[in-house]
Every structure is written in C-alpha cells, then in structure tokens.
Amino acid sequence: MIPDINLIPKVERNQQGSKLLYILMSIVALLLLSLFLWQYFGARAQITELQAEEANLITQRDQLLSDVNTSQSVNQGSLEQSLRFVETVSYPVSPLMDEIQGLQPSNSYLRNYTFNPGSVSISVDFETLSDVATYVSRLSNSSYFTDGQVLSITNSGLGEELGTEGVTNFDVIPRQSVEITLLINETYLTTGGVQ
Template sequence: MIPDINLLPNIEKGQSSSKLLYGVVGIIALLLLSLLVWQYFGARSELVTLTNEEQALQAQRDQVQSEYDELISGNKGSLEESVAFVERVSYPVSPLIDETQNLLPENTYLRNYSFDEKSATISVDFETLSDVSTYVSRLENSAYFVDIQLGSVSNFDVNPITEDTAEEINFNEVPRYSVELTLFMNETYLASGGVQ
C-alpha cells in the first residue's frame, strides 16, 4: 500500500475569504466615514455663508423699513398745514378747466389734469402734431395763463396690435399723440374772476 503523505500545509478556504471580507468592509467604512466628514465640513461652511447672507438681508430690511417709516412720517401733514395750503391756493378752478377745454381743436381730448399752487398740469390726446402747436398757441394767447411748458409728447395706436390681429395691419391708421403740458396761471386775472 502506498502511504498518503501530504507535505503541503493544510489551508482552510474560510480564513482567506473572511480576511478579504473584513478588508472590503473596512474600506467601505473608511469611504463612508470620509464622505460623512466631507459633508459635515461642507455643510458647516455653507451654514456660515447662509448666516452671513441672512445678517446682510436683515440689515437691508431694517434700512428699507427705516426709510419707509421716514417717508410715512414725512408725508403726514398736520391739519394746520392743510388749511394753510388751501388758504394760500384759493382760486377757482372751473374757469381754468373751461378755458382749457374751449381752446381744444376738434377731435382732441383732455384726459387728465392736476393743480399746484401756481400751475396746472394737463394731459391731452391730439390727432396730429400741428394740432399740438395750434393748441399751445391758443393757450399762450389766453389771459388765464402766463406761460406754457410742453412736458412730453408720445404717440400711441388707437387700436393696438395684439397677437390675434398681428396679421391684419391697417396702414391707413395714424397714431395719436399724447401730450403733457404745464400751464402757469395768471393769478391776478383769476382773482378778479376772469375780468381785467
């Protein structure tokens, strides 16, 4: 009989596979730990940045709030100031409105008006620029006004083009002109009731 002699060392397969498993688990644990450390420091720097932004926005909000409070408190006039203004500016406005409307050329519309202490600002729509010059010359010849200033002239379409009507452009339509005028009043003429 032949003797069964094995001179090779007896190696168990379970030991090498468990070492490999422990090595892989260790590497994964180190990767996860490094990922968590990287996220921690990233979140910490982001927190510092967001805190600085929050403080800057709060400072800006406080500044805007203080400006708003100043405007609100500055715009509130007392009753005495309002009465003094009304007493200082006591002139009839109906003759002024009538005069501005009577001097308008045909197909011209008075859109808006506002009065100050010594002047009136009106917005008028005209068909042509020659109508603007005609109206300004009529106002200059009026006894109610000392000086006329032309503020702005802009044009607008009577029927503006929309997406639905973009294909139907009418070249026969001419845009109208919107004009803003400042009229400086003749206070003595107004005070006498329109009679010199």
C-alpha cells in the same frame, strides 16, 4: 235634668264639594308656580345670552375706537397738508377749466388735470401734431395763463396688435398724448377775467 230631645233629622254635610274645591285651588296654584318658574329660568337664559352679546359688542367698540385713533393719528399729517394746500391754492378753478376746454380743438380729449399753487398740469390727447401746436399757441395767447410748457409728447397708436412689432399699419393713425404745464395769471384770475 233636661232630656236631650232632637227632633231634627241628622243630615251630614257634603265633604265632597269642599275637597274638590281644595284640589282645584292647589292645581291652579301649581300651574301658576310652574309658569313663574318657567318665566324665571327663561329670563335667566336671556340674561346670560345678552351678557355674552354685550361683552362681544364692548370688544368690537374698543377695537373700532382703537382703529379710529390710529387712523386719526395717521391722517393728521395729510389733513394738515390738505389744509395748507387749500390755503395756498385759493383761486377759482372753474374759469380755468372752461378756458382749457374751450380752447381745445375738435377731436381732442382732456385726459387728466392737476392743480398746483401757481400752475395747472394737464394731459390731453390729440389726433395730429398740428393740433398740439394750435392748442399750445391758443393757451399761450390766453389771458388766464402767463406761460405754457409742453413736458412730453408720446404716440399712442389705436388698434395696435400684440406680436406685430416692426410691422407698420398704415390704416391706423396714432394719437398724440401731450403733458402740458400752464402757469396761471393770478392777477387776471382774481379780478374775474377783467384787466
């Protein structure tokens, strides 16, 4: 038999280094696992919040769609009426407005105007009744209008005080508010103001 002779001294391996490496790797793995779990639960919470917000937005969308549908059904008649009105009133209004304002005497104020298929209704404020008569005669002589009708004349005093009924203030001159309807000469208007 061969004798077992080992002349190399026995050196034990250092087990401390490998244990430290395994502990360090397990700590890193636990940190990564806890990070993934934190992100997972955070994402689940965000998903539930977003689902609740989505449900809320869907109910708002449905409500707005129902509002649009009801408003379209309500406004359908008025839209058709507006279209019919625009089709019947197909004349230029700028020359009419220029003529109405150009014939006004000084210190008068055009308060309101309304266009109808064959006429224009205006409301004008004047200082005196003679200004009213002058303006109506100017409109009657205008080529843009065939006839002018005074519907109403009302006094509106400036600076009227409350509680002074029956007391006449001679320092204040009342203004005359006049409602006039003018029939449009459509042939003159369509030819561009030339006869």
